[in-house]
Amino acid sequence: MATKNESKYNWNFFNRIVKDVEENWNIIQCISCGKCVGDCPASKISDFNIRKIVERVLTGDETILREEDIWYCFLCNKCSRICPKEGINIPLFILSLRNEAFKKGYAIPQLTRYINMCKNFLENGTVMKESDLKQERIKEIDKICEFARIQYLYKASKKDIGME
Amino acid sequence: MKDYVDSVVLDPDEILKQYGDNPLEFFKDKTICLFKACLEYYYPGVRNCLKLMLEDFGLNVVTSPEQSCCSGTFFQRNLITRSQFAAINERNIAAIDKIADILIVSCNGCNNSLLRGRKFLRTKEVREKTAIILKKFNQKISINPNLKIIHVLDFLHLIREHIGDHLKYSLNGLKCTVHYGCHYSNLKLDKKNDISFIAPKHKLEDLIETLGGTPIEYQERDSCCGWGASQNVIHREKSLQITFNKLKSAEMVKSDILITNCPTCLYTLNKFRDEMKDLFGEALTIPAVHINEVIGLLMGYECDKYCQLTFGSLLEELKV
Numbered sequence: 001m002a003t004k005n006e007s008k009y010n011w012n013f014f015n016r017i018v019k020d021v022e023e024n025w026n027i028i029q030c031i032s033c034g035k036c037v038g039d040c041p042a043s044k045i046s047d048f049n050i051r052k053i054v055e056r057v058l059t060g061d062e063t064i065l066r067e068e069d070i071w072y073c074f075l076c077n078k079c080s081r082i083c084p085k086e087g088i089n090i091p092l093f094i095l096s097l098r099n100e101a102f103k104k105g106y107a108i109p110q111l112t113r114y115i116n117m118c119k120n121f122l123e124n125g126t127v128m129k130e131s132d133l134k135q136e137r138i139k140e141i142d143k144i145c146e147f148a149r150i151q152y153l154y155k156a157s158k159k160d161i162g163m164e
Numbered sequence: 165m166k167d168y169v170d171s172v173v174l175d176p177d178e179i180l181k182q183y184g185d186n187p188l189e190f191f192k193d194k195t196i197c198l199f200k201a202c203l204e205y206y207y208p209g210v211r212n213c214l215k216l217m218l219e220d221f222g223l224n225v226v227t228s229p230e231q232s233c234c235s236g237t238f239f240q241r242n243l244i245t246r247s248q249f250a251a252i253n254e255r256n257i258a259a260i261d262k263i264a265d266i267l268i269v270s271c272n273g274c275n276n277s278l279l280r281g282r283k284f285l286r287t288k289e290v291r292e293k294t295a296i297i298l299k300k301f302n303q304k305i306s307i308n309p310n311l312k313i314i315h316v317l318d319f320l321h322l323i324r325e326h327i328g329d330h331l332k333y334s335l336n337g338l339k340c341t342v343h344y345g346c347h348y349s350n351l352k353l354d355k356k357n358d359i360s361f362i363a364p365k366h367k368l369e370d371l372i373e374t375l376g377g378t379p380i381e382y383q384e385r386d387s388c389c390g391w392g393a394s395q396n397v398i399h400r401e402k403s404l405q406i407t408f409n410k411l412k413s414a415e416m417v418k419s420d421i422l423i424t425n426c427p428t429c430l431y432t433l434n435k436f437r438d439e440m441k442d443l444f445g446e447a448l449t450i451p452a453v454h455i456n457e458v459i460g461l462l463m464g465y466e467c468d469k470y471c472q473l474t475f476g477s478l479l480e481e482l483k484v
Contacts, residue, residue: 041388045402075240078348098242101405110398125232128205143300144251150243
């Protein structure tokens with residue numbers, strides 16, 4: 001536990017999040033007022049609490065990356081609209097945390113439910129099964145998505161691994 | 165030079181300043197492209213009704229055979245990077261810029277993606293990576309495209325008086341609740357200032373009044389539909405609680421119909437009724453319809469089968 005003279009803050013984790021997306025620096029303005037939690041849809045159906053998540057990141061608590069909480073955010077941006085501070089972009093901050101979770105191999109298994117959507121997008125250029133987009137144009141999408149995580153899920157669609 | 169976002173946003177207030185008496189005039193000599201949202205696959209009436217109405221108003225309407233999905237759903241799950249997301253949306257903007265002056269977007273998610281992709285270009289690192297990606301197929305970032313983007317609700321609101329003058333039928337005082345959707349209500353990118361970002365939204369209610377309906381308030385008016393950037397895919401049962409609460413709240417105030425401006429929200433509000441009945445033990449019957457479909461129906465167009473089915477019991481009341 002931190003003593004009176006020690007800061008409870010640890011910037012290593014936060015700095016990585018800022019390095020991922022510079023705009024995340026604005027999170028430092030958070031005054032922990034909790035307005036963002038009041039009408040948050042994710043908070044209504046899970047333990048997701050953005051005020052606590054911000055605090056844990058600022059204190060360097062990386063265990064947050066292992067928890068399913070960060071995957072509950074609806075990315076609805078309501079928190080940004082209600083936040084008394086300017087420039088705090090919670091959806092972008094959450095996406096950076098998920099990015100870190102991916103890098104550590106903590107992504108949630110439910111992502112396999114995206115396999116068919118990824119397949120449709122890379123093969124048809126839409127998330128639906130049918131499309132009128134020409135093959136030449138679809139190849140451009142494939143080029144754009146080179147080395148992206150979407151390709152891993154696409155490869156999984158080629159294998160019969162019993163996923164949805 | 166204009167900013168990457170501002171350079172593509174069509175500002176309805178500016179049109180009103182110049183064409184206050186008849187804003188439709190602004191669009192008369194322009195080619196209008198309708199953005200193809202993936203979820204319109206289930207609700208073809210969303211685009212068809214809008215297309216028929218614009219053509220009836222004498223406007224030149226096209227869709228782009230080159231346009232792909234906006235890829236918002238993949239970006240929101242970190243399956244593509246910001247640069248890849250920006251590149252996909254730049255590719256779409258460039259393709260549509262070749263054939264049209266105005267892009268009308270009937271889906272909150274697609275509208276958000278197009279503007280968000282442009283926003284990411286403000287960051288040097290993302291901009292450089294996006295340029296490298298686009299170079300693979302000899303394309304560049306459009307710094308100041310001719311194309312201007314507008315959400316369908318802002319467009320319909322702008323020309324609502326003209327719509328009102330061309331209706332064959334009326335909503336006949338029908339009690340209507342509205343659902344704007346998070347990525348319309350909470351989108352800052354197309355707003356000029358913080359006041360217009362924070363201010364309560366009213367355009368759907370204004371349109372409903374033009375159509376002869378009676379907008380009514382309900383507790384969950386501003387809540388999410390439950391799609392939640394694919395929470396419906398990841399945590400279906402829990403997110404359906406949000407959908408259920410919304411629909412139940414609209415039924416509690418005895419609303420006849422729930423009108424939205426997003427096909428993704430529409431899909432969520434309609435598609436899982438049976439599942440919600442099994443989960444929460446109550447059948448919800450309030451019809452949910454896209455504003456384009458409502459207008460199309462009142463103008464006498466043939467809507468898609470689903471819309472006809474949804475409206476079913478209301479058609480007689482509306483004397484359609």
